[in-house]
Amino acid sequence: MDSSIVADSRIIDHYTPYKQKLDAEMNRVIGISDQYLTHSRASESLMGNFFADALLWKGKQLDPDVQASFSTKGGIRAELKAGDITIGSMFQIMPFENVVSILTLHGADMLRWADYMAKTGGQPAGGIKLVVKDDKVVEFLVQGKPVDPDAKYKLVTYDYLANGGDYVTCFDDVIARQDYKQLIRETLIEYVSDLTKQGKHIQAQLDGRVQITK
Template identity: 40%
Template sequence: MQNSTKLSTLSFLLGSFFLCACSSTYQVVKSNRGEYKVTQDVTADSSVIRTYQPYKLKLDSQMNEVLGYSENELTKKLVNGESSLGNFLADASLAEARKIVPQIDFTMPSGNGGLRNDLPLGAITLSNVFQLMPFENELIVFELKGSDVQTLLDYIAVSGGQPVGGLTMKIKAKKPADVLIGGKPFDPSKSYSVLTSDYIAGGADGISSFKKPVSSKVLGLKIRDALIQYIKESKNKGVKISSKLDGRITND
């Protein structure tokens, strides 16, 4: 019994010691602040370079992959309401999305501000596509009432033109005119299947057309991935990317 009592007492004392040790508090008594300017005069740290170099080489090899080829430079410069790059992005997004939802009527997958870089004449690399579309924007198909489609057309007109596919229109005095969807005159009494991105649908640039859709379907396809697929498929067919101004939007 005495040994048992001694062990219990010893366990209690050790527990109390560790409890007190764990409850100790520390206070900062002194701190020093320094600034280190990063300039060209700073020598490279070889140990850091050795650490990231294998990852950089692997990433470079992936980003330098040639996806396909273009017959002409695709630029985001707006000319009379459209751009060669915007036309390409809209047509490629629409083509890939229609493999999932064939009945899509037209698309405005991105605004002009979402096109971040031109695509070059000749080889198009994975890096080029990431520079063009660095965002993780998802493609979504919305069924919209004619009245909501009208507000989208109004936005395209007042903004001077946006990337569109499956749609042609004239802009007169900042208002849409002679609108054709799928080659047929726009009918405000009908519903239309419209492809766009989650960013546009979320109200980007004050767009409210997608707030109350009849229905919506997330495709599980990013704009960037649609472009990559489209360019690769063209290359496999032996076809070069060719996107030019075709008058789908004219701004009078």
Template identity: 50%
Template sequence: MNKDVQADPTVVSIYEPFKQKMEAEMSRVIGHADKALTKEKTPETLMGNFFCEALLWMSAHYAHNTADLAFATKGGIRNDLKAGDITVGHIFEVMPFENTLTIIELKGSQIRQLADYIATTHGQPIAGMTLTITGNKVQDIKIKGLPIDDNKLYKLVTYDYLANGGDNLVLLTQSVSRTNYPQRMREGLIAYVSELTKAGKQVNADLDGRIKIN
């Protein structure tokens, strides 16, 4: 098939209303960013920080119990958000997969293993936790501003792909408990951006030193 093949008017008449409806929804503006949120190959990124803060919000909004920390991977976040209007379509570009919200409980000692993974992969998106890394080794870990306790249980919010061991994260399959939610990541992101807009806020993020590499 090529451009010389003429469209069948009967077939077009069937799908055109659905196509127009989909295009209208994808173009719907849900928020505004005053600066680009990018995901360059650095230990901490604006897009990663935004995404994980959104995950913490989702844990409170959908699970009604804010997680202690959030974790994602750079590869799982598929696109930047440009400065200016943010549409539903832009969120689909950020998270085009069918990944759904997941909250797991891990002991502090398991969080240390996760921190080692973050160190050896030169930084990954996190929220609620700060790391100091020297030579691919974690020197300091704090969760919600406090030193990590190896025997304490912490709630981590992420998405099912990672909780299932994706991206070589087998350690997340060994959680003490796990709760799955039906909300897709893009649905949560759309709700989060819409909530910011409703509150009169811009879509924004800052580099705050949550991952420091010496």
């Protein structure tokens, strides 16, 4: 196809109203970020913390017993510029149709999760503090407390990771799993919209939740 082919005006007239509606929705402002949320391969990033915090927020809504959240760096596909936040920017961050999954895990498998994060240079997570030195976990807290290998924990993530995506093998022996119809992208939109309703802006921070040193 090249410029010699003339566009069919009937087709254009047919889809133009739909495109206009879609563009209007994608450009709809739902919140404000006070800073540029960068995304990198570092152990912790502003974008990663924002994403994990949104996931933990929704997880606790769905199940008040949820204690931690988990994503991977590869699952976050865009950064977030300072200023107006639109619906379209949420689609850029999470273009996939992944849904929320809540896993009930043995404490021993939570420790395996910590080892996975240590070996992969840290991953976006919420509700935890992870300290790694020389590729070894030296401190791992969930909701401020050391993990008990014999206790049970609830973690919110998404179906791709719960299924073992991104080489995640620590969820192969879950006690229970609940998948929801809630898309991760919808979660991000709801989280930002809720902040806006409270008169708040997005103010993600690097808070030391994942620390990796050599």
